[in-house]
Amino acid sequence: MGVPQSLRTVEKLVDDYYALLYGFAFHLTGSPSEAEDLTQEAFCRAQLKLGQLRDWNRAKPWLFSILRNAYLHHIRDEKRLHQVSLDNLSEPSESIAEPLPEIDPEQLRQALQELPEAYRTPVILYYFEDFSYRDIAEEMNVPMGTVMSRLARAKGHLRQRLLSGRNVRQNAGDEV
Amino acid sequence: MQAMKCDTARVLIEFSRPGELESGEAGLLDAHLAACAHCRNFADQQRRMDTHVREAFRKVAVPPQLRREIFSRLGRQRRRARTRLLIGVAACLLALLTAWGLSIYLGRSKPDLSRLVHDRYVEKTASSAEKVENWFAIRYGRTITAPRDFDYNLLVHRDLADFQGKQVPMLLFVRAGEEARVYVLSRNQFDLADLHSTSGSLGYKVEVRRVPDNLRCVYVILYSGSSLKPFLDERKHIPSSDSAAVSVSPSTG
Numbered sequence: 001m002g003v004p005q006s007l008r009t010v011e012k013l014v015d016d017y018y019a020l021l022y023g024f025a026f027h028l029t030g031s032p033s034e035a036e037d038l039t040q041e042a043f044c045r046a047q048l049k050l051g052q053l054r055d056w057n058r059a060k061p062w063l064f065s066i067l068r069n070a071y072l073h074h075i076r077d078e079k080r081l082h083q084v085s086l087d088n089l090s091e092p093s094e095s096i097a098e099p100l101p102e103i104d105p106e107q108l109r110q111a112l113q114e115l116p117e118a119y120r121t122p123v124i125l126y127y128f129e130d131f132s133y134r135d136i137a138e139e140m141n142v143p144m145g146t147v148m149s150r151l152a153r154a155k156g157h158l159r160q161r162l163l164s165g166r167n168v169r170q171n172a173g174d175e176v
Numbered sequence: 177m178q179a180m181k182c183d184t185a186r187v188l189i190e191f192s193r194p195g196e197l198e199s200g201e202a203g204l205l206d207a208h209l210a211a212c213a214h215c216r217n218f219a220d221q222q223r224r225m226d227t228h229v230r231e232a233f234r235k236v237a238v239p240p241q242l243r244r245e246i247f248s249r250l251g252r253q254r255r256r257a258r259t260r261l262l263i264g265v266a267a268c269l270l271a272l273l274t275a276w277g278l279s280i281y282l283g284r285s286k287p288d289l290s291r292l293v294h295d296r297y298v299e300k301t302a303s304s305a306e307k308v309e310n311w312f313a314i315r316y317g318r319t320i321t322a323p324r325d326f327d328y329n330l331l332v333h334r335d336l337a338d339f340q341g342k343q344v345p346m347l348l349f350v351r352a353g354e355e356a357r358v359y360v361l362s363r364n365q366f367d368l369a370d371l372h373s374t375s376g377s378l379g380y381k382v383e384v385r386r387v388p389d390n391l392r393c394v395y396v397i398l399y400s401g402s403s404l405k406p407f408l409d410e411r412k413h414i415p416s417s418d419s420a421a422v423s424v425s426p427s428t429g
Contacts, residue, residue: 010250011250014246014247014250018242019238023233023234027236036239039246040242043246043250044249044250100225103229108233127229132193133191148191152191158229159229162232
């Protein structure tokens with residue numbers, strides 16, 4: 001069972017994962033053009049390192065790791081503006097609007113970009129790819145407890161920005 | 177077993193994805209939710225929110241040209257890698273060739289001019305037929321019979337020379353601007369039957385002489401001037417048989 005040796009090529013990886021990798025890159029960068037470039041770069045790096053992929057069943061987390069490292073390399077010297085302070089990341093709010101409001105993609109993008117990368121990555125992996133806490137911890141090379149803590153804060157921030165009753169009224173243009 | 181408190185339950189609800197909780201904890205949480213409507217509503221709300229946010233995350237429009245661009249870039253990377261490899265190989269070859277060329281260039285020896293004079297002196301003082309024969313024997317391992325009637329004070333050069341594609345012993349005699357080249361031809365190299373002297377042209381004549389006591393060789397003498405007489409040692413002059421064809425009989429070879 002599994003991918004035959006003859007098909008274990010970078011072309012197969014592209015066909016199987018390019019859409020997923022682009023989605024991850026898009027949520028990380030918040031920019032379609034940056035996401036395209038990052039996705040291409042990730043596959044180029046994968047082509048160079050293909051010999052390191054011993055377990056083909058672990059190709060997805062391997063590719064996600066390559067892309068994240070490429071992203072971190074890019075942002076290393078950049079000052080990320082408009083990011084919220086870690087202290088301001090709140091606990092989950094109880095005042096969730098009912099029924100749940102439609103989430104505007106642009107609103108989601110802005111909310112994600114407000115998060116530091118250390119918090120953005122786990123919430124993306126959690127929601128976008130249903131990574132387990134263990135997988136997220138391995139991906140980021142941090143303890144599982146750290147993953148859970150960051151995830152809780154990041155989810156709380158997203159909910160406050162996207163789903164809370166106050167923000168929904170604000171987004172609708174009402175003055176509060 | 178102690179019942180779970182709401183504070184604990186709410187924390188676990190936050191992280192209660194299938195397979196994430198230990199079976200003991202999952203059981204306690206299920207029991208608490210069955211008994212606590214407040215936490216049950218909270219759990220339901222969390223699940224709905226997670227589902228809602230997850231759906232928003234997955235609404236990503238993938239650019240239609242992305243796959244093609246990825247393959248194009250991968251192809252360019254492979255071509256660059258091949259080019260770098262070729263350049264690397266070429267650079268190595270160039271380095272090897274340069275090293276080889278340098279070794280030849282630096283290994284050149286300076287000409288020894290004093291030896292040049294010495295060698296010429298030795299050559300000039302090989303002023304006898306016997307010394308010439310000895311020289312060919314030592315230098316080339318070849319046994320020849322040098323002409324006895326020539327004046328070896330006129331000898332300026334002796335060595336193997338190309339004669340119509342074959343290397344043959346050659347003696348060069350010079351006098352008053354005229355020269356005589358004596359080629360010693362062997363039956364092993366040439367068909368010597370019925371060779372004739374000729375009048376030649378362009379101021380040169382060709383005389384063919386047999387070698388005394390050796391029917392396997394002949395002398396072919398190319399000379400300028402009116403005759404060979406100036407090159408001969410009068411004391412040892414041997415009449416030539418140039419008026420007759422030189423015949424080398426296979427039965428006497």
